[in-house]
Amino acid sequence: MEFGSLKVAKNGKSQSVAGIIENVNKAREGFYARVRDVRVGFGIMWIIQAELRSLGYKGLEWGFDGDGDGDGGGGGVDVMLDLLRGRLGRDVRQLGMIVK
Numbered sequence: 001m002e003f004g005s006l007k008v009a010k011n012g013k014s015q016s017v018a019g020i021i022e023n024v025n026k027a028r029e030g031f032y033a034r035v036r037d038v039r040v041g042f043g044i045m046w047i048i049q050a051e052l053r054s055l056g057y058k059g060l061e062w063g064f065d066g067d068g069d070g071d072g073g074g075g076g077v078d079v080m081l082d083l084l085r086g087r088l089g090r091d092v093r094q095l096g097m098i099v100k
Contacts, residue, residue: 042083045095059098060091
């Protein structure tokens with residue numbers, strides 16, 4: 001590591017600080033693009049689910065009201081936690097089948 005010449009060694013390769021900053025910025029841009037896609041997808045799922053329930057369909061049984069009445073969900077918080085844990089794949093497939 002030489003800070004006078006602004007070089008940092010990584011795995012035997014010398015990389016400038018500007019190169020490191022560029023790599024971090026690329027990773028950040030990729031991360032935020034993925035977050036944006038997840039938010040848009042989740043918003044679409046939420047709207048479809050709400051519309052299904054307003055039309056009287058059972059939908060995904062997410063339990064929007066969160067009243068704990070055993071209707072399959074504890075409110076939006078549980079759904080969001082499942083999203084963060086990566087456990088909504090089954091719900092996405094099921095919602096696609098319901099909409100078809």
